[in-house]
Amino acid sequence: MDRRKFFKNGSLFALGTSLLNPFDLSATQLNLDTLKKNKKAKNIIVVVSDGMSTGTLNMADLYLSRKTGTGSNWLQLYKESKISRALMDMASANSIVTDSSAASSSWGGGFRVNNGAVNVSPTGENHVPIWQKFKKAGKMAGCVTTVPITHATPAGFCVNSKTRKDQEGIADKYLELGFDIMMGGGNLYFSSEYRKDNRDMYQEFETAGYQVVKTREEMIAANNTKPILGVFADSGLPYTIDRNNSKELTQNTPTLGEMTQKAIDRMKDHPEGFVLQVEAGKVDWAAHGNDIAGLIYDQTAHDEAVKVAIDFAEKDNDTLVIITTDHGNSNPGVISGSKANDNFDSIQQYKHSNEWILNGFGKETSISQIKERIEYANNFGVTDEEAKLILSYYTDLKSEDGLYNARHLPFKVLGEIQKQHNSVGWISMHHSADYVELAMFGPGSDLLKPFIKNTDLHYLILEAAEVENKF
Template sequence: MNRRKFFKNGSILTLGTTLLHPFSSIANTIPYKEGTRNKKAKNIIIIVSDGMSIGTLNMTDLYLSRKTGKCSNWLQLYKENKVNRALMDMASASSIVTDSAAASASWGGGVRTNNGSLNVSENGEEYMPLWQKFKQVGKKAGCVTTVPITHATPAGFCINSKSRNAQEEIAEKYLEQKFDLMMGGGDNYFSPEKREDKKDMYQAFASQGYEVVKTRAEMFSASNGKPILGVFDADGLPYSMDRQNNKELLQKVPTLAEMTQKAINAMSNHPNGFVLQVEAGKVDWAAHGNDIAALIYDQVAHDEAIQVAMDFAEQDGETLVIITTDHGNANPGIIYGNEANVNFDSIQEYKHTNEWILNGIGKETSISQIKERVYYANNFALTDEESHQLLRYYTDLQTEDGLYNPRHLPFQDLAKMQQQHNSVGWISMQHSADYVELAMYGPGSSLLKPFVKNTDLHYLMLEAAEI
């Protein structure tokens, strides 16, 4: 059709209405949850388990059910029919397999971008991120995560950047936008001793009225009347399992649920409401490492944050809670076999992650020491041959920068050895093109269709808040 005729004939009116209100046509076709009809969402909490394949959700629910007798909070919401539920297509502009930057940007900017990009198109066009839109209408906005706060998922809701790797610059952009609460890891991108430009971003935030906190105790005692920057580790936070078994980390590093509760406490008294992104970012890192203990325990941490958000939302009545993931990763699952039940239950006896195991080995480590370390962490014995196989990787360790496994430690080999004892298999160490789970509770949840594109979520949040 001729473009001028299209506009002249008035079709733009229909198109514009659809773009501004993409869910209005289906709003009356989905039953409203009791108590949410005709309400708008004053607050929005979106809780993301980064890199969560459906097998991760499934195994964590089984793990909790078999260990505690209670299923996961996420699955309990399904069982009680408390949420609207959908599958979401997470493809990026450049691939059917997205990375976390393009995934978050699809929600944050409402447009699909290339992998690696944050709300910037291939030709340089920038799209205003969602948290900036909410700030402009007077809401408080914040993010908490278990990876660096400058990482792709929080950044995708907050800023524009051609590259997700520009984390020093992303830290500066957070300050420019004056977000109200940002907490996670990432000292490498704030400390003058670690930044390439030697800028002291802690001082920069403090000079703008932020309370800077670096420990769990400082976070709890921080004033709810001031903006907060919380940075609790150099890079990502420790895995939940390793934290649980280390008294020093227990005292120093808050859990995702604790950060979520602090964020809600700090922003919920604002008359115009707040928006909060919560990310279990190290679920993705664990999947990249085929690290089953890290994966399950950090998914449990995500599940505990769900309960914090739901407790608030059910009492508040004006809060939309969104629970999802940005893509699959490694697609783990329990493999059929006569000993599958017993093998999977053995994970309950694990004390540490594979990251803890492998980072405690060096080329000087003896075979007996490797066997002792694995037995202590996993409660099973490696063979001498398996121990030699692991040790071979340490003769020429790499030290270059890189994501997830820069030293090229034998994560995949160890996972295959563990599979004989825990019956958990993995298809890869990379992202996958899953249609992902999406669940919603509260005002605006009735707008959700059974199958959506990732960019639809951007407009649904605006529609729910009547922005």
């Protein structure tokens, strides 16, 4: 359907006839609804919880409901019937189990690509990323994330790359393409101290007119008249639970919600509108590590960003908000048992992520120190045998593989120990082939069908904004 033609010829005519009969209130309301449905989306905000299994969404809602009496903002939209909702098939070109680069590329480029590629087809063809299409159409464009801004999900909306691993090259392309606001981690790929070519990308961005910010305070102080590059960590930002329990991290590191608000403030007054991707990237990292505190608290951070986006969209009336995930990961969930309620509620007392716990140990750590650190972080005691098992990974050269586990730390072991106390189980430490949740709020949400293929979202976004797919 040509929405613009329908809007011009159908809805206005229908509204005109109802105005001739002012007593036909039901017809008037029907036609006003039709007008709303066919309204163009001036702005697009895509809020992604990377690696969010359905169980993660469920547990975050349970956690918030039981702690505060109010559930998640995401599920509240479901309860109030404010959104259109669907399931989405996220398979890549070469696997029913996608990775983040292929997933984001399916939305960004409109085609399925092999895992590991960024908008480059299996035959080597480049697909123009959607944020480039919107930039060429006159809109502002940006991304914010809790992992490196050069990581797979933001890259999939912005650039072409044969491999997601080329994060230095992706940083270069961001500069060439001139996106309006890019914030997250990734100092390793911008600093001359770490880059293989010794280029000082911060200086190059500043020369190109960017404000470069590296702390929460600098981000807040940045003006909204110039583009912004924000890099707040060497790799990913700290987990939300670790940030919340560190005065230094709280002062220096913005939340995902704060970055989202800053990005909206930077771009909201642009006459042609804006497009923004928001990613809770460390939900995926926590799932890979079977790290329940990292997972739930970063999912709640994603939920805060959802509220920022929805609050803006409700006032603005021209903004389509899309809320989703790119794939499942590790499929965690609360396991039945007589103490399931109390065990799950114990997570409310956790102070730190498993990453924080395990990075605090080494060869010289004693059994008592291991027990003390875990009890401080999780509010329960481990046995001597459990402490010895954990210590064996540091002293006996045992090795536990896993993505984002460069030190081969015993994440799986600690997760299994915690399960006895929090009743949360995991099926693996890897991505899964789940059909994922997809919700839409605002103009264009009426276009969503109950079940779609990942690549369909690319074309739906273009149609909602009435941007032609000609680039």
